Amino acid sequence: MPTATFAIEGMSCAACVGRVERTLKAVPGVTGAQANLVAATALVEFDTPADAPAMAEALRRAGYPPSEIETRLDVEGMTCASCVGRVERTLKAAPGVTLAEVNLATRSARVRYYQGLTDPATLAARVTGAGYEATPHRDHATKPQDRQAGETGALARRAVVSAILSIPVVVLAMGAHAIPTFHHWIMGTLGLQTSWLIQFVLTALVLFGPGRPFLSHGVPALMRGAPEMNSLVALGSLAAFAYSSVATFAPSLLPETARDVYFEAAATIVTLILVGRMLEARAKGRAGEAIRRLVGLRPDTARVERDGDVAEVAVEALHPGDVVRLAPGERVAVDGVVVEGHGWIDESMLTGEPAPVEKAEGAGVTGGTVNGAAALTYRVTATGADTVLSRIIRLVEEAQAGKLPVQALVDRITFWFVPAVMATSLLTFVLWLALGPAPALSHALVAAIAVLIIACPCAMGLATPVSILVGTGRGAERGVLFRRGDALQRLSEVGIVAFDKTGTLTEGHPKLTEIEPAEGVNADDVLRLAASAEVRSEHPLARAIVAAATARGLALIDASGVEARPGRGLAARVAGHDILIGNARALGEAGIECESLAGRGIALAEQGRTPILVAIDGRAAALLAVADPIKPGAAEAIAALHRAGLKTAMISGDTQATARAVAGRLGIDEVRAEVLPEGKVAALRDIAGSGPVAFVGDGINDAPALAAADVGIAMGTGTDVAIESAEVVLMGGDPGAVATAITLSRATMRNIRQNLFWAFGYNVVLIPVAAGLVFPLGGPLLSPMLAAGAMALSSVFVVTNALRLRRA
Template sequence: MPSAKFVVEGMSCASCVGRVERALKAVPGVSDAQANLMAGTALVDYDAPADPQGLALTLSRSGYPPVESELHLDVEGMTCASCVGRVERALSAAPGVVSADVNLTTRSAHVRYLSGLTDADSLAARVTRAGYEASPHRDSAQRATDRQAEEAAALARRVMVSGALALPVVVLAMGGHMVPAFHHWIAGTIGIQTSWLVQFALTTLVLFGPGRMFIAQGLPALFRGAPEMNALVALGSLAAYAYSSVATFAPSLLPANARDVYFEAAATIVTLILVGRFLEARAKGRAGEAIRRLIGLRPATAQVERDGTVIETAVETLKSGDIIRLAPGERVAVDGVVTEGEGWIDESMLTGEPDPVRKSEGAVVTGGTMNGASALSYRVTATGSDTVLARIIRLVEQAQGAKLPVQALVDRITLWFVPAVMTLAVLTFALWLAFGPDPRLTHALVAGISVLIIACPCAMGLATPVSILVGTGRGAEKGVLFRRGDALQRLSEVGLIAFDKTGTLTEGRPVLTDIETMPGHSETEVLRLAAGAESRSEHPLARTIVEAATERGLAAPPASGVTARPGRGLAATVDGREVLIGNRRALAEAGVDADATADRILDLAAQGKTPILIAVDGRIAAVLAVADPIKPAAADAIAALHAAGLRTAMISGDTRATAEAVARRLGIDTVRAEVLPDGKVAALREIAQTATVAFVGDGINDAPALAAADVGIAMGTGTDVAIESAEVVLMGGDPAAVAAAVALSRATMRNIRQNLFWAFGYNVLLIPVAAGALFIFGGPLLSPMLAAAAMALSSVFVVTNALRLRRA
């Protein structure tokens, strides 16, 4: 009787254990169920009709869901979309597997499974039994880089050997057709039979030397009833080789008019497809360049203070709390906080923003960034996989391994593609043999082999993932991280971008923008008195006034008798003078006439600024204005979105006057003001009734709206909660990156559509040509050699087209 062990969430007491056991025992087919509170597991003995998936559903419904885990497998031997389908089916059939996504480009499999029912080694073994070498994923980025380099080098060697062996075969076979005198020379010297024997020997070396990979992978797949691209190449080349061998060694078995050899076709098929594989491997290596560059940002060593001395040590040995000495021009080893020194650090490789960032004591530094001309010291706060750079690499890898919704149709078609091509090849051979002109067998063989060779499931399988690989990598270089690959497709479909205001379109910190004094008062005097009064207040606007005074070198004098008036302002005695700070209503209640400032107050409010009135000794002394400044690139960002045909909106908790003033300055189409934090989702849904919407935010209060939007875009300068709720992360704080993200998503989807059009159009048009459609109307019968060249070039075209995204 089978059993299943689940790791269960939520069990906290014996009552929980009882509920889990009762729920499982109620499932038809379950003979026994034992829950372990300490281990957090449930062991179930069951028989049909019960199964692991049904038991997992029962646990979820009872309130104790089974824990899901994720793993990555590195898979070798996949060459086309049919291989992808077989690996996915093998993994999906394993007990406890929730989902399996296989990526042909990165040669990896991402599996979600129920913990306890299976493990990485079991899943890898299942894939290996299906005919593909698999192993648990370790240090994938570096391994993928090394593997791609090794693969390209091995294929280059195979191409050179195969080309050197195939060239004499082609010269012997085709030279006489091009130069009749050459044919006569061969016949008069070594003889035609000897020429065929030389071609046989060289072609044998090609097929069972460099071309062995097609036979070793294709024939076992064929015998398992799961043919793929290698099977097509193996069948086509072996058919030409076998026919030619019969014509060479047992010609009496063939009709007199069909005794000819096609060794050059077999040798050239293998050589050309090896060339295509080599070009494809080299191009795929360039496609993953972004990840390699990110990995290359990590220095190998760092200068660390240990026991009063500074020593050079490997970055892997660093731990939180270590003090690192950072020399001028050196890369930051790991994440940390500056403890000594002041200087500028270039963070463009992570944020995409070119200007260096000033760092002083207490500032955060990120591993992989480049120090300027100053020496700094910093305390380590994160190492290894916890650093920002490691998380970025992980996010990019996850996005690159994702499948877009558009891939579902491709997967369904490619699953049946190779069997359909083989059936079509057999049908083509039979029709030519039955109805074709003499020599029928020769024509039938050429047409059947051409159909096998020209069909290209590789191009269809690569069309989507290679574009995702390049597009997400390019985004990472420019500070745009797609946390999930499918966000690429959905972002390209949005019609409206909604922004949070504070911290997204504005700097997120108020500054003093205006000081207008009344006769008899100076700016210095008023600001000094106001700073003294506000120095005892925790209000954000109070801190703004104090900071403004400090920046001007003004010391805040001591204040006494400080009285706060909520919603009104503050009163205090400073340097023996009575100071009152607040709005017009506060001054009116204190008997201060502020009518002279009425027009100026309205003017400042219309500009999105907050007016603050200062009274000294019972008389109005000055009007101050505080505002959250708009980010320099915000207006250009909105203009770029409008140029891209997108509408814009702003959702803010600020007053309507302030919000509308900011919207007017930026040219935003729609404004929702005075929205409470819990009302942002409702405002977003109201806006989303007319279009697919992306929401851009940075704060904790933006997290629900980021999750509710069709696409959530978080500013990387914001909170971790906001970033975790979003699908796209902009590493810098520049809103212009929103337009860049949209442009990149559109370019990637356009590239995918081009690839799919080529891949499907190529097969739809050329398979009938290979079958002899042109011959019927007086055209040529396609040579297997030309079919091999076309097939190789189709994959190269798809990968090369995707590489254009590196310039997006």
């Protein structure tokens, strides 16, 4: 009887154990269940109709969801969309697998499964058993591998050998047809039979030498009842070779009018397709260049202070806490914090922005960036997979391995494509044999082989993933990271872009500009008490107040009972006084009269400043005004979005007057002000009435809106929470990168549509031509050699077209 072991989340006591066991036993088909509290697992014995999804759903409803793990596999041997579908079906059939997405361009599979039911090695073995060599993915950040170069080199060698062997075959066959004198020379020297024997030997060498991968992959797939691209090539070339061999060695088996050979077709088919795959592999290698460039940014060694000396060690040997010496012009090895020196570092690889960034003691440095003219010393804070560069590479790889919603249609079509082509080829053969002119058998063979060879599921399989590969790589070069591939499609469809204000459109480092105390109140006393209350707050406005008090030399006092009130302000007790800091609404809710100061605050807000009211012991004491400078590129960013035909909006917790002043200076179309963090989601839904909306933010309070938007875009200079909630990350702080991301997503989707149009249009138009439908109307009967050339060029066209995105 089958068994399954689930890793269970949420069990904390014996009662949980009993509930898990009862839940599993209630699933039809489950005969036994034993939960283990210590190991956090449940062993289940079951039979039909029970299966892993049904048991997992029952556990989830009971509040004990089974743990899921996501892994990646590297898969070799896939050549077309049919291969992709087959690998996906193989993985989805594995026990416990809940998701399987296979990418032809990156030759990888993303798999999610219930922990305990399977593992990466078992999944890889299942794929290998289906005819495709698979291994668990190895992190490129720790061990770079350039498989593409090896594949391109191997294909180039095969193509050259195949061409050397095929040229004499083509010369003997086609030369005799094209040049009568050459035909007479062959007949007078070699003789027709000897010529055919030479062609037989050379073609056999082509098929079973350079062309062997087509046979070794295609024939087994055919025998399993799961034909793919290699099967079409194998069938076409073997059919031409077998027919020609019969005509050479047993001509009496064929009608006299059909005794001809097509060795040149079989040899040329293999050669042209090898050449096409070589060009395709070379182009795909260029498509993945961005990842390899990122991997290559990390130096191999670093100079580390050890036991009073400086030793050069491998980067892999570095540990957090090590102190590294950084020479002028040298690349930073891993992430760290400067402990000595002052200089400038080029972080363009990280942010896409060319201006170097100033670094002094306490400033963070990132592995892969380039030091300027000053020598620096830094302490290592992260190594290996924990570094920013490694996380960037991981994000890009995950996005490149994803599937767009448009790919679902392609998958449904390609599932039936190869069987449909084989059926069309058989029908073509039968119809030509029954209705075609003499020699009917030869015409039928040529047309059937041409149909097999000209069909190109490769182009359909590559149309989407290769564009994602190039587009996301180009984004990484420009400081735009797509955390998931499907964000590319959704971002291209947005009609409105909503921004948070503070830290996104503004610098996020406000400065105190005015202090207007109430009558009888000392300005310095108010500032000292307010700064003492705000000293532990991370809010940008709080930091501005503290910075102003420090600049005036005011001694701060320890505060107690500090209570943050999101969207309203802060309350605390300082030096025996009850302090309330916030907006007019906060003071009004506390029953404090502040009309005169609030009126002055409105005037300041209309100038783009943020008014902050301070109450001491239940009485309005002062009005503080804080200004947050607008980022230099913000106005141009909004203008660029408008030029792209997009509407813009701003959602802010700031006052109406301040928010509208900032929006007016930037040219933003719509403003939602005085919005509490929890209200940003509702504001987004209201704005989204006109179509899909993207939200751009950087703070913790932006996380719900980033997650709720159709596309969340986080500034990489913001908090980790915001970045984790977003689907697109802008590594720099420039809001202009939003327009870059949208432009790139539109260009990528346009490129995908072009590829799909070509891939489907190519097959729709040329398969009927290959079948000979235009022959009765005076059109050509397509040669299998031309069909092979057209098929090879279709894949090369798709990949080459995608490469144009490198200039986007």
